[in-house]
Amino acid sequence: ILHRFHFSSKLQRMSVLAAVRERGGPAAGEVQALVKGSPEGLAPLLAARPAGYEGVYRAMAENGMRVLALARRRLTAEEQAAAR
Secondary structure, eight states: EEEEEEEEETTTEEEEEEEEEESSSSSSSEEEEEEEOOHHHGGGSSOOOOTTTHHHHHHHHHHHHOOOOEEEEEEHHHHHHHHO
């Protein structure tokens, strides 16, 4: 983990910048932004929502379940250089 952004109730999410290495991949790894938070808080940040995104999380919440959404984005080369 390169940087940790603690949970913000205002943003309804927390995130990290992490060097993610696939098995057998380069030791340095690729820097990715990894985010978890409320589905409604992450929805505006998604380039594309999975099919049924809103219906599924709403149905789960209506049944009393706690629901978290997860998202990731690979950083550009410039963003990766700044993150390290």
